[in-house]
Amino acid sequence: MIEQLKEWNSLDQQPPISEVEALRYLNEHDIEDTELKALLYVTLAYHRIKRHPENDSLADQFIDEARILDRSHMLVNDLYESKQMMQAYSLLKRTPLEQWVLHETDHDSAKAKKARAIYADVKELKEEWDGELAEKTIIDATSRLKLYQDVYEQLSELEQMMEDAISSIENRRIRIPVKEINERTRQLSDDQDELYKRLPGFLTDQSISNPLESFDQMIGLHDVKTYIKRYYHFLKYQQQRKSFGFSMVDEPGLHMIITGNPGTGKTTIARLLANIYHELGILDTKEVVEVNRSHLVGSYVGQSEENTMNYVKQAIGGVLFIDEAYSLKREGQTGNDYGQAVIDTLVSAMTSKEFGGKFAVILAGYPEEMRQFLWSNPGLRSRFPEQNHIELPDYKMDELVTIAEQTAMQNDFFFTERALTEFTSLIDRERVDDSFGNARTVKNLVMKTVFQKGASEAERDKHHWLDHMRIDVNDLEWEDSSDKDEKSPMERLDELIGLNNVKAEVRKLSSFVQAQQKRKE
Template sequence: MQQETQKTTPKYYKFKDLKVYTSTEWLADNKKKYRQVFDRYETAYVYAELSFFNKQFDKEDWDINIQLQCFDAKSKKKICELNFDRKVNKYDPVVFIREGWGNKTHGSFWKRGTYYWKAWIDGEKVATKFFYIEDAGEKTDEEENPYLSIQGVKLYEGPYDDVNADDRVYMKSFNSEETRYVYVELNLKNLYTINPWHCEIFIKFYNGSKELKGQLVRLQSVEKDAEKIVLTAGWGSDVKESWRTDNYTAEVIFMDRLLATVPFRVGEDFEEGIAGVILPQQQAPVILTPDLTEDKMTFEEVMAKLDELIGLTDIKKQVRDHAKYIQFLQLRKQKGFEEKENINVHSVFIGNPGTGKTTVATMMGKLYKKMGLLSKGHVHEVDRVDLVGEYIGQTAPKVKEAIEKARGGVLFIDEAYSLARSKDDNKDFGREVIEILVKEMSDGKGDMAVIVAGYPREMKLFLDTNPGLKSRFKLFFEFSDYLPQELSHIAEYACKEKDVVLTLAAKKKIDKMIVRAYRSRGRSFGNARFVYDLIEKSKINLGLRIMEMENRQELEKAELATIQLQDVDKIDIENRYELPDIPIDEALLAEALAELNSLIGMEKVKSQINEMVSLVRYYRQ
């Protein structure tokens, strides 16, 4: 009779799901922040959500019995048992039962381990759901993640069953008519190597209106000695054209924290390459790839490196003040202020050769990257030869190529004044370079800082050649010549780099040469380059002296690295060269002058050349 009763008793429900969460925050559509992996120190109560479809919807209310039990998976010990009756409302198409267990003090009840919830409806077991409590030994915060760090993010297209690693073609943008699934390939570094643990990653795809297009969860066991965690997840359909033309983002989330946002475009064409990634607290996309070792220095570590540079006191202060002001503007933006203009990162470096302009440009690239203004932070250095073509139509492609190589970093143009040789020379292709640069700095793709460098007077003329050029540069840095005592310190640093040492006498002679050169310096004074050249020449003389010794194989290691006074004495700073004694070929000279004088016009040029010939004759006599 009992069996017959069970057969005829109708089921008023159909099981839907059993989920786990810890946050009591309400989300849209009556949802919670469902997860399976939780940090001990962030966990107070662990809740089970049992959901089922109401077959009596819009018919009548009915009663149901629910039983929820939680177990420690290792010991099989029952953590809790919750047994209760509920009335199901006939107007609820889907019923949610939510109950939890724990303690209001975070980190006090739940310890590291594997657990699971079991659920029964009217005495029938309907589901089991595992969850994991991890313990990294410390409380996590927004900036520090003791479990993992993101090393690389790449996007690629493929079918439902994914693409083999060797066959993947990485994309920055996708074709709307041909794209099936858009996959995210994640490369993570395992930071928690004390114990094996569970890594749960959420990847959410949003369209341009921030509507959720799709979400995937990847739960993976991580061995304690694993160095890397590689995950892939894709969203889409094997039916093409399921992706509409739009700007999309893929968000990577771990333990309810945003790790990275990957913007990508679905439009007319596929574009190969590595997509930029926007990291938390940053504005510009960064290229993250596991095979390219990223500079792991913090902002303050980069500033410390800058402070370690010899001299440049005013420059260091100016750079630090500039960096702090950028951080202030970023703080205002976080608090809701809207700046009318974007943060200006274009600079003018004024100074003689060897005063540290390229070194500081490199530091600024790194600082801009740390502040989220540049995606790579590298420096691409060019001059007139790299930018100006010889014929019509050659210049623009060269400039655009240089800009794209610098994209994500700093375009450093040394001797930039050479791009505008004369205001009246309209045929000079250097002006075309300036026009392209002005346009790029005005309404280009961005993600690039332009730094132009050169002598003071020439740079002023350069900036005046184009009405829009000067207004694009808001930052001016003046690099003074190094003082003799600073150049002496640079000499010591150069010795360390070249793995040599100076005897006391050799050091004194080097210092005397520095002072003499400093006193007679002109605009072409090499500053640090001059000092490095002295040390390099001294090392060469050391090598030549050693190689003349018959017992060189018996010398101690220190002797092979010690520059003596005699090595420095052999340096010829002025590089006096004896002129070749070649007699004047009168017949050839007369023929050349006759050909020159037969040319129409250019009287001033003819006069200057004839005067030069007369001067040469005078000095030869």
């Protein structure tokens, strides 16, 4: 792993190790090799910038640490310069360059007012530029840094022009070089676009262009991904045929059934399907209107029909997602249960000339309950052909562990290897019965661990940033801590009689908040 890291030589390639691997190595080793340590910091900065495309103070700190350790390393310099160029691009993008344009026909007072505004903007931009980089000697004329320096020179020239113009205004001999100022402004606008083009791909490629890529990033679900890809290409093919004038009488449609146990990703899949429908131009939007029985079933005659149609109208152009759809028709329901009215109204809307084909219905729920529900409602079942049924499997243990690591990383924590082994055992103990919620349960366990860490460590001095990210085996001990005497406002709470459990929970919550505040610092 380390040898591969030392061979890494371009920001256009991903680091050969993951963010978690870099964190664990820094946590577990006393590193004397400054080059290696600098590369580990560059790796962390790279991954953090990918996760936090906007400004990230920790990424900046890691870059600074790398520069202190090995300022001459090519990757260290490239990352620092690229980050400065990204900042320059962002500054120019936020600057209202279109408002800098002057007109010869403008009144002198209007020109003077605009000149002062331009001067203030230019000074603010220059203050944010890295003066050392702007003056750095460049051997390679094609270097991306050359453009950074060119922009700085343009700003300096424009600053001098505006100073002279303001001076002439104050001396009542107004001389504003309108043409030259406008030329510099246009050049800055062009340079802004060019700065973006010259940035490394990881700084600019933040969006996922194809919904299928989002599916590929999901953990597990191999068979489901294969089906979705085939379904995507089928829909794309149908759209192409329609463009030639072909039609299909028995087209399967967009309505979909998604079944799976709790926490298997039913809602996530529904949203990604909406993105596919929109991306292919089948539906006007990628909006998903999410409802359940409580939204649809009314308490008196006519209310269920009205509720259902209101949500159908909201979903026009997008997707109507009904979670636990089988709860609409309960077994042994009485005459006062209006769930069947929802089903009848929904089927009517799906087949009507007014609404049919203008929205997609996705029903979700547990496999067996959904099977019985569809079997008892043949009219509804016929609207969902067999090929439009997706059954999501439970996650395997290695997939659940990956979900745990991802959840921790998304919240700026990481598991030590020992802690991850212990956490795997915790997951295994939770899988003893049908109440296990797959990814949902795992995420809850991670957040419970985070709470425990914050509640137990807030009073300890933690000076290194790594201390605020590391989850160790001690953080997996969830026993309630005993009450402690504290010289703090908590003494007021201690003066109350009883409420021992409440006091303990308040202490833990207070400590957790303190820990989070310390991490943000």
